[in-house]
Amino acid sequence: MRYLHSEEVLAGFPIKHFIKGEALPNPDKYAIKLTLDWGDDHSFETLLQDLLAQPKTSEITALVIGMWDPEPYDATPEAVLKFLVEHKAHFPKLKHFFLGDMTSEENEISWICHMDLAFFFAVYPKLETLKIRGANDLALNDLGKLTQLKTLIIESGGLGRQIIEQITSADLQNLEHLELWLGDENYGANTNIYDFEDLLSGDLFPSLKYLGLRNSEHADELAPVVATSPLLLRVDTLDMSLGNMSDQGGQAFLKSSALGNLKQLDLYHHYFSNEMMEALKALPMNVDVGDQNKPDDWGDGEMHRYIYIGE
Amino acid sequence: MRHWHLLGIPNDPRILGFQAALQAQKTQVTLASYHDNPAIAFEALRPNAIVRFDSPAWSFAAVRQLMQVGESFASAHGFKACSPTQIKAAQIEKGELITPPQFFYGLIQHLQQASELCQQQGAQCLSHVPDISLFYDKAACHQHLSHAQLPVPFALPQVQSYEDLRHKMRESGLSRVFIKSRFGSGGSGVIALALGHNRVEARTTTVFQHGKLWDHLKVYSMNKESDIALLVNQLAPWGLHVERWIPKAQLQGQSIDLRVLVIAGEPTFFVLRKSKTPITNLHLLNERDDTSLLKQCMSESAWHKLLETCRTVGKLFPKTYQLGIDIAVHSDFHHHSILELNAFGDFLKGITYQELTPYQWQIKQVQNWLTCEH
Numbered sequence: 001m002r003y004l005h006s007e008e009v010l011a012g013f014p015i016k017h018f019i020k021g022e023a024l025p026n027p028d029k030y031a032i033k034l035t036l037d038w039g040d041d042h043s044f045e046t047l048l049q050d051l052l053a054q055p056k057t058s059e060i061t062a063l064v065i066g067m068w069d070p071e072p073y074d075a076t077p078e079a080v081l082k083f084l085v086e087h088k089a090h091f092p093k094l095k096h097f098f099l100g101d102m103t104s105e106e107n108e109i110s111w112i113c114h115m116d117l118a119f120f121f122a123v124y125p126k127l128e129t130l131k132i133r134g135a136n137d138l139a140l141n142d143l144g145k146l147t148q149l150k151t152l153i154i155e156s157g158g159l160g161r162q163i164i165e166q167i168t169s170a171d172l173q174n175l176e177h178l179e180l181w182l183g184d185e186n187y188g189a190n191t192n193i194y195d196f197e198d199l200l201s202g203d204l205f206p207s208l209k210y211l212g213l214r215n216s217e218h219a220d221e222l223a224p225v226v227a228t229s230p231l232l233l234r235v236d237t238l239d240m241s242l243g244n245m246s247d248q249g250g251q252a253f254l255k256s257s258a259l260g261n262l263k264q265l266d267l268y269h270h271y272f273s274n275e276m277m278e279a280l281k282a283l284p285m286n287v288d289v290g291d292q293n294k295p296d297d298w299g300d301g302e303m304h305r306y307i308y309i310g311e
Numbered sequence: 312m313r314h315w316h317l318l319g320i321p322n323d324p325r326i327l328g329f330q331a332a333l334q335a336q337k338t339q340v341t342l343a344s345y346h347d348n349p350a351i352a353f354e355a356l357r358p359n360a361i362v363r364f365d366s367p368a369w370s371f372a373a374v375r376q377l378m379q380v381g382e383s384f385a386s387a388h389g390f391k392a393c394s395p396t397q398i399k400a401a402q403i404e405k406g407e408l409i410t411p412p413q414f415f416y417g418l419i420q421h422l423q424q425a426s427e428l429c430q431q432q433g434a435q436c437l438s439h440v441p442d443i444s445l446f447y448d449k450a451a452c453h454q455h456l457s458h459a460q461l462p463v464p465f466a467l468p469q470v471q472s473y474e475d476l477r478h479k480m481r482e483s484g485l486s487r488v489f490i491k492s493r494f495g496s497g498g499s500g501v502i503a504l505a506l507g508h509n510r511v512e513a514r515t516t517t518v519f520q521h522g523k524l525w526d527h528l529k530v531y532s533m534n535k536e537s538d539i540a541l542l543v544n545q546l547a548p549w550g551l552h553v554e555r556w557i558p559k560a561q562l563q564g565q566s567i568d569l570r571v572l573v574i575a576g577e578p579t580f581f582v583l584r585k586s587k588t589p590i591t592n593l594h595l596l597n598e599r600d601d602t603s604l605l606k607q608c609m610s611e612s613a614w615h616k617l618l619e620t621c622r623t624v625g626k627l628f629p630k631t632y633q634l635g636i637d638i639a640v641h642s643d644f645h646h647h648s649i650l651e652l653n654a655f656g657d658f659l660k661g662i663t664y665q666e667l668t669p670y671q672w673q674i675k676q677v678q679n680w681l682t683c684e685h
Contacts, residue, residue, distance in 0.1 A: 022610065038465075
């Protein structure tokens with residue numbers, strides 16, 4: 001389950017909660033998480049006000065926003081983001097930001113409501129890490145303002161194609177880690193292989209070291225275009241884990257002559273045959289073929305293969 | 312050394328385990344079976360003996376027999392009852408879920424008789440039947456803990472049907488709830504329900520198929536409201552207890568909760584249960600892990616408050632030697648809520664305290680506890 005470890009760490013900082021009425025965890029050591037529990041008798045705004053009153057708030061470099069409303073299914077993060085914008089003077093060192101750190105018990109990943117973050121980018125242009133969970137109504141206009149962005153992660157149960165366009169139209173010279181969870185059509189995914197043409201052309205993001213197109217229900221169709229992308233000549237890691245890839249997709253990597261300098265190929269959670277797993281493991285880079293799954297037979301003549309996180 | 316009597320199912324690993332732990336201490340032990348009428352099972356009861364009640368659930372025959380005993384009581388309390396023929400025909404072995412209230416009333420009736428016999432013959436019982444009754448009745452237990460100001464999830468007033476549920480959720484402003492069969496045990500009859508904008512999502516271990524309810528060792532997802540309504544309405548005549556869904560803390564992407572075994576009022580054994588689903592009950596073959604993982608994520612004061620809650624629960628039931636508390640640490644790793652209390656929750660393998668298993672520890676401490684005033 002190392003694949004979901006992420007919520008315990010942000011940009012190398014272990015995540016610690018700031019609890020109202022208690023001291024701020026050391027911001028040099030920890031990513032500070034703010035979240036609302038139904039047992040709390042204060043609002044998110046009160047929690048934020050309390051944060052401002054802490055002596056070391058201006059030292060915060062990594063900030064994590066969890067449940068911004070105890071009943072979050074129809075609440076966007078607007079109030080939280082506006083607060084951070086309004087009080088930007090209190091967060092001069094903020095570099096790493098995670099919006100929507102909610103578990104599936106708090107809110108389904110595809111139910112988390114977002115919005116256009118352009119106004120936030122304008123005020124925090126020095127972000128180096130931006131991680132977002134959920135993609136409903138999300139827009140990343142003006143993403144290019146984040147000229148120092150090194151890591152962009154969008155975890156979703158269904159990613160819309162406009163997000164891909166907004167990302168690829170941003171000139172992010174420093175971007176090293178681009179991780180997109182593509183998801184399921186039933187939950188808003190509408191990308192097809194043509195939406196990744198610009199990204200895979202190899203002309204964008206000159207610093208890219210890690211490319212993740214994860215949790216995809218079109219993993220088999222995506223694999224051949226990714227496996228032959230010129231981008232692979234310069235990234236270290238290709239991560240197509242958590243999708244529904246079968247032998248058809250696996251074949252693309254065996255046939256490709258463009259795997260270049262790839263050091264790590266991550267295909268964890270898949271529907272490969274044993275033979276395909278062996279063949280992939282024999283490739284010259286490190287290949288992760290953990291979590292083999294068997295398709296479900298519903299008796300409707302079609303075999304069903306699932307991605308790791310839907311809903 | 313005092314003689315022990317164990318009430319349970321003779322070949323149940325619980326009984327075998329406790330018996331072995333007693334025999335290792337050269338303590339004499341007699342088994343009393345649920346298969347027998349209490350008057351017969353406790354015929355050989357010796358004055359001054361120590362009596363321990365364990366679960367009857369290992370034996371389907373015993374479960375059926377208790378359901379029959381409970382029929383009139385369940386009907387009298389307004390629950391849908393099953394006839395002896397229906398009970399006989401039910402495929403309990405394959406996971407068919409029938410008539411939890413009847414089992415409950417039958418069990419309490421049986422234990423009440425056993426307890427009276429113990430009293431008459433001067434034996435000392437480690438359980439208190441009114442406590443067991445309370446632990447098994449989720450609605451009554453919640454109310455009791457809530458009155459004692461203990462942290463429990465907000466609960467809806469008694470829910471009669473799916474329509475009633477939706478109405479009460481709306482009134483209380485709740486969008487995510489756990490629906491439990493009021494007298495169910497383990498993960499049986501549990502539905503985690505989330506309402507979103509024009510959508511619903513339910514996860515459950517219980518399904519309605521071929522006109523019957525079935526418990527499976529697997530969690531199903533449902534997103535058709537009519538299916539969910541049907542399931543809730545099938546469970547409703549046996550009593551429902553509905554609480555706010557407490558988002559549990561997660562470690563390594565898995566939801567966790569704690570089973571705390573309180574012995575003689577002191578939280579002594581801890582099991583961390585992990586699950587990829589929101590339903591963390593032990594029955595569902597979930598993983599267990601070391602509690603220190605969780606403690607690392609909590610502040611010292613939050614952990615101490617949790618222990619204090621367990622002690623307060625222990626104090627509420629001074630006549631009960633041991634009880635299992637299921638407790639959820641919230642996703643903020645700060646708050647906690649009591650989810651359930653268990654009368655027979657001490658069958659926990661692979662954990663020790665001062666190098667003793669839960670059974671060994673109870674045997675060692677029992678004399679101290681019995682000599683205290685209750």
